[in-house]
Amino acid sequence: MHSSGDLLADRRYAYAEASFREGDLEAAADLARQTVEIAPRFAPAWFLLGEAREAQYRAARSTDEGVEAYREAVKAFEMALLRDPEDAQGARLRLASLGIGDPLEAMSPDYIRRLFDDYAVRFDRHLTVSLKYRAPEVLHEAVRRAASRGLRDFRFARALDLGCGTGLAGEVFRPVCGHLAGVDLSPAMVERARRKKVYDELAAGELVEWLSGRPDASADLVLATDVFVYVADLAPVFSEAARVLARGGLLGFTVQDHEGRGVVLGGDMRYAHAQEHILELAVEAGLRLLLSEAGAMREDRGQPVPGRVFVLGR
Structure with a gap:
C-alpha cells in the first residue's frame, strides 16, 4: 500500500x-x-x-x-x-x-515498470485465462509460415525476445531456438521468466537500449509479442532490429490494430498501430513484409481486441 x-x-x-x-x-x-x-x-x-x-x-x-x-x-x-x-x-x-x-509521449518507463512489477505475480493466469491471450501461439504460427515462404528453416540459432515478460513467448519458441535471450523493463517480470529456465540470457532494461548494445548481424529472429502496445514510436525499434538481424533473419511481432492512420492512444491506455504505418516504418528500416494478418490476440471485458501479426524479413 x-x-x-x-x-x-x-x-x-x-x-x-x-x-x-x-x-x-x-x-x-x-x-x-x-x-x-x-x-x-x-x-x-x-x-x-x-x-x-x-x-x-x-x-x-x-x-x-x-x-x-x-x-x-x-x-x-x-x-x-x-x-x-x-x-x-x-x-x-x-x-x-x-x-x-501529446498522447504519443504520455507513457513513461516508470509507469510501465511499476505496472508490470505489480502485475508479475498474477500475469500468466490473468492473461491466458481471463483475457484469453494467445499472441505467442499466433506469432509462432505466423513465423513458421513466413519462414516457409522465405525458403528458410524454421529454426533459429540466435533469437531475441523483446519485452519478454514472464516468458510466455519464450516457452512457445524455445524448441526452435538455439540461443534465446530476453529483455523486459520490469525486474519482477524478468525474475518470473528466469524461474522458468527457458532463456539462455535475460536482462532487465529498455528494449531499444538493450538492442543497441548487441553486435551487428548477431540474431536470426527478433520477437515482440504484445509489447508494442506500450511503444508509441517504433522507428528506433525497427532500425535496431534491422541492424542486429543477420541476412535472412526475421522480425515477428503483434500490435493492437486500428482502421485509421498512424498511431493512436486508445481508451485502454495502449497504443494501436495502423498497418500502413507499420509498412512505412519497415521500408524505412530496410525490412520487407513477409506476412501481415488481422486477428484478436486477447480479449478486454469479454470482447476481442483488434490486433495484427506481422513478420518482416531482413
Missing part, C-alpha cells in the same frame, strides 16, 4: 480506494480531497482524486456537472505529476485521455 507518512492521511486514502473500487465515486473523491488536504505532497491521493473525477466527468448528466468534474480531474492529475515527475502512476496518460498533452 502507498503511504504518505501520515497515519490519518493513509487511513483516508485507504477508505477512498475502497470507495472507488465499490463504484462510490462521490465518496472516493471526497475522501481523496481530505487526504490531499492532510498530505498535499502525496501523489497517489491526487491521482485517485483525478480518477474519481474523470469517471464522474464521463458519466455526467449535465454540462455544468461535466465541466466541473473535468476541471478538477485535470488539476488533480497535474498535481499528481508535479508530486511525482517520473510518473509511475501514469498521470500523463490520463491527461492525454482528457485531451491534455
